[in-house]
Amino acid sequence: xxxxxxxxxxxxxxxxxxxxxxxxxxxxxxxxxxxxxxxxxxxxxxxxxxxxxxxxxxxxxxxxxxxxxxxxxxxxxxxxxxxxxxxxxxxxxxxxxxxxxxxxxxxxxxxxxxxxx
Amino acid sequence: xxxxxxxxxxxxxxxxxxxxxxxxxxxxxxxxxxxxxxxxxxxxxxxxxxxxxxxxxxxxxxxxxxxxxxxxxxxxxxxxxxxxxxxxxxxxxxxxxxxxxxxxxxxxxxxxxxx
Numbered sequence: 001x002x003x004x005x006x007x008x009x010x011x012x013x014x015x016x017x018x019x020x021x022x023x024x025x026x027x028x029x030x031x032x033x034x035x036x037x038x039x040x041x042x043x044x045x046x047x048x049x050x051x052x053x054x055x056x057x058x059x060x061x062x063x064x065x066x067x068x069x070x071x072x073x074x075x076x077x078x079x080x081x082x083x084x085x086x087x088x089x090x091x092x093x094x095x096x097x098x099x100x101x102x103x104x105x106x107x108x109x110x111x112x113x114x115x116x117x
Numbered sequence: 118x119x120x121x122x123x124x125x126x127x128x129x130x131x132x133x134x135x136x137x138x139x140x141x142x143x144x145x146x147x148x149x150x151x152x153x154x155x156x157x158x159x160x161x162x163x164x165x166x167x168x169x170x171x172x173x174x175x176x177x178x179x180x181x182x183x184x185x186x187x188x189x190x191x192x193x194x195x196x197x198x199x200x201x202x203x204x205x206x207x208x209x210x211x212x213x214x215x216x217x218x219x220x221x222x223x224x225x226x227x228x229x230x231x232x
Contacts, residue, residue, distance in 0.1 A: 033219050043208065045161075045223035091160060095219065103214070104151065105221065107160045 002027045004094050006108035013082045014116050020067075021077045021111045023092030029053075033095045034068065034075045035105070040088040048090070051075065079113075087115045119145045121213050123224025130201055130231055138196045138227045140211030146191035147213030151221065152184075155208045167194055201231040 003026045013019035025034070036048040051059045051068050058066050063083075067076045079086055092108040120143040130136045140150060149168050153161040167173035167188035175181050183205075185197040194213075198205055208228050212221040 037223075043155075043210075043226045045210065045212070047220060050220065103149070103219070104163055104166055105161075109160045112158075 002029075002094050002096070002106040004092055004106050004108040006090075006092055006111050008111045009109070010112040010114070012114045012116060013079075015082055015084060017082055018078060018080045019082055019113065021079075021090050021092075021113065023075045023077070023108055025073050025075065025092070025094050025106075027073070027094065027096075029096055031097045033097065034066075035093040035095070036064070036066070036075075036077045037091045037093060037107075038086075038088045039091065039110075040085075045091075049077065082115045084115050084117060086113060088113060119213075119215075119220075119222040121147075121211065121222045121224040123211055123227055125227060126225060127228040128230070130229070132202055132231055133200055135197055135199045136201055136229060138198075138209055138211075138229075140194045140196070140213065140224050142192045142213045142222070145213075145215050145222075147194070148191065148216040149214045150188055150194040151212045151214075152186060152194075152196050153210045153212070155210060155226075157208075161210060164196075198229065201229070203231045205229065206231045 005024045032053045034051045038046045038048050049061045049064050063080045065078045089110045091110050093105045122141045124139045152164045155161050164179045165173040165175045169191050173186035188194040210226045211224045214221045
């Protein structure tokens with residue numbers, strides 16, 4: 001079974017600073033996808049960034065980047081120049097690439113990020 | 118971008134009644150839809166997965182007869198909570214995915230309160 005672990009229940013960062021959220025996962029799969037989703041107070045889930053396991057290059061999306069370490073099964077999210085609007089719950093998620101099981105997500109327990117002015 | 122609309126956003130119902138939650142993909146065909154339950158300050162718990170035209174696949178521990186899922190078309194899935202009880206009060210979220218696409222798009226969620 002796949003498990004996703006987020007060891008930081010809550011984190012705080014000053015506006016404009018950089019913060020890194022940790023995520024580790026356990027799988028026997030070789031090909032898979034990893035995601036970071038953001039859930040602000042509105043509770044709408046929003047995709048932040050996506051990484052394909054077969055790609056060695058770390059994904060980046062503007063101020064968001066990941067450090068993907070496949071051998072270590074680690075997938076951390078770095079947020080640069082933090083903004084107040086980044087305050088949210090952040091969920092790390094894993095998805096197999098096989099077609100069975102409808103490619104469901106396995107979510108971590110979440111990290112609550114507070115950006116302070 | 119792809120939009121998933123969930124309705125209603127919140128609902129209060131009496132214990133013993135049934136309530137239906139709709140999940141619509143507004144601008145794409147959703148071949149697969151997922152239903153989640155989220156307790157306060159917790160992660161999303163997958164309840165079931167449905168493909169258009171097929172019966173839903175329920176996760177272990179989820180009562181099929183209590184949580185009825187119908188995926189009748191490529192743009193609509195419904196979750197019906199039957200004979201609701203206070204312990205069914207929760208936040209329910211749907212998500213939808215296109216065929217052969219990895220990204221899942223989420224609805225805004227439905228807060229169900231059973232009194």
